[in-house]
Each structure stands twice: as structure tokens, then as C-alpha cells.
């Protein structure tokens with residue numbers, strides 16, 4: 001994909017930089033800009049990557065400009081970036097809730113834009129990254145960007161109208177899932193298993209379940225049926241979950257998170 005410049009190397013920007021370095025990208029093909037002096041120094045020192053102080057200089061040196069600042073900084077930074085972009089360059093924004101048309105109007109000129117929505121697990125290169133491309137971006141460029149960022153996890157292309165849905169299903173769901181995991185650990189404790197062992201069992205249950213689904217390429221419902229014997233233990237537990245409309249609660253949680261993502265979009 002050529003050279004990549006990252007604007008803002010906070011939590012997300014640093015994770016992206018780290019993953020790109022672990023993949024095939026060379027140090028010389030990466031540069032960054034960062035407002036916090038100490039953070040910039042430490043990134044330069046830790047990864048041996050060039051810091052570029054002027055945004056226009058970063059844009060000039062990059063084929064792909066990744067904007068990883070907070071959404072509230074968008075209006076300050078986008079005009080600067082846009083003024084030094086040309087048709088050969090693509091702006092990749094990871095700013096939550098800032099749409100492609102927001103970026104275009106804040107930039108004040110036509111630009112090639114790709115929106116990405118990474119979730120927290122990109123920190124361990126097991127994230128989900130929703131990708132929506134502006135109409136000016138060629139299919140082959142989108143494919144190259146998807147391949148480049150696959151070092152962060154699973155890259156999924158969606159229409160931009162689904163980015164809020166992806167923010168909720170991909171971005172917020174880890175929290176919902178963690179609540180379920182915490183409840184499992186507490187349940188283990190309630191039925192007499194020491195907390196550390198309950199945690200180890202619960203985590204392995206999840207890892208093993210996902211590994212089997214992937215290896216055997218089966219639907220979750222089919223795997224669930226495999227362990228639900230007539231009159232057995234599993235069906236008793238499942239009935240308790242269904243009594244409280246477990247699926248309905250999960251669906252509602254994800255739907256509400258999606259509504260909130262829509263409200264928070266500019």
C-alpha cells in the first residue's frame with residue numbers, strides 16, 4: 001500500500017502502528033504525528049519510527065493517512081490534512097461517529113476516504129475492524145487496505161449505513177460478553193468452585209467452544225444441540241435462560257448500543 005502516516009498515536013494509533021510493524025510494513029514506510037510531546041518521544045524511541053511535526057509534511061510523505069485522534073479534534077485537524085492531500089492519497093479515519101460526509105464537509109474539498117471501526121481486541125491482533133469506503137475509492141484500493149489492516153484482526157467491509165451497527169456488534173459486544181463471563185465465574189463460586197479455578201474453567205469453556213465452532217465449521221445451534229441431551233443438565237440450565245428471555249435481552253442490548261451510536265454520530 002506504500003507509505004503510511006498515522007496522526008495521533010494514543011491507544012488506537014499505537015496499536016495500529018505496532019500491528020503494522022509486526023506485519024510486512026518496513027519502518028521507513030511508517031511515520032506519525034502526535035500532539036503529546038512525551039508520548040511522541042516514547043513512540044519514536046520504542047519503535048524507531050519517524051515523527052513528523054507538521055501535518056502537511058506527514059501527508060506529503062504518506063500514501064495512506066490514518067486519522068486516529070479523538071472525534072472532537074476532527075474539525076481542527078481535517079482542514080489541515082485535506083489541504084495537503086491529493087488524488088493519489090487516501091484518508092483512513094477511525095474516529096467513532098464521524099461519517100464520510102462529515103469528513104468531506106469538515107475538509108472542504110473532495111477526498112478519497114475510508115472509514116474503519118476497530119474494536120478493543122486489535123490490541124492483541126484479534127480485533128474486528130468494520131470498513132466502509134467512500135464512492136471515490138477504487139475496489140482494488142479497498143482490497144489493499146483490508147489486506148494491510150488484517151494484521152489487526154478480521155476486516156469486514158460494510159456499507160457506511162451499517163457502521164453504527166458494527167460499532168455496537170463489534171465494538172460494544174466485548175463488554176456484554178465480559179458481563180456474561182463474569183456471571184459464569186460468580187456462578188462457579190456460588191456452587192462451590194474456588195474463584196481462580198472457576199475463572200480458568202469459564203475461560204477455557206469459551207476458548208474451546210469457539211475453537212470447535214471454527215475447526216468443525218458448525219453452526220452454534222448445532223453444537224448446542226450436541227450437548228443438550230433429553231432430560232439432562234444442559235436443558236435445565238437453558239430453560240432457566242429462556243425463562244428470562246436471554247436472547248431477547250442480548251438482542252435488545254446490541255440494538256440499544258446501535259441506537260446510541262446513531263445518536264452520538266455528528
Ligand SMILES: NC(=O)c1ccc[n+]([C@@H]2O[C@H](COP(=O)([O-])OP(=O)(O)OC[C@H]3O[C@@H](n4cnc5c(N)ncnc54)[C@H](OP(=O)(O)O)[C@@H]3O)[C@@H](O)[C@H]2O)c1
Nearest residue numbers: 008010011012013033034035068069070071094095096118
Ligand atoms: N479506544 C478504542 O477502543 C477505540 C475504538 C474504536 C475507535 N476509536 C477511535 O480512535 C480514535 C482514537 O482513540 P484513542 O482512544 O486512541 O484516543 P487517544 O488515546 O486520546 O489518542 C489520540 C491521540 O491523538 C493526539 N492528537 C490530538 N490532536 C492531534 C493532532 N492535531 N496531531 C497529532 N496528534 C494529535 C492526542 O493528543 P492530546 O490528547 O494531547 O490531544 C492523543 O495522544 C478516536 O477517534 C476514537 O473514536 C477508539
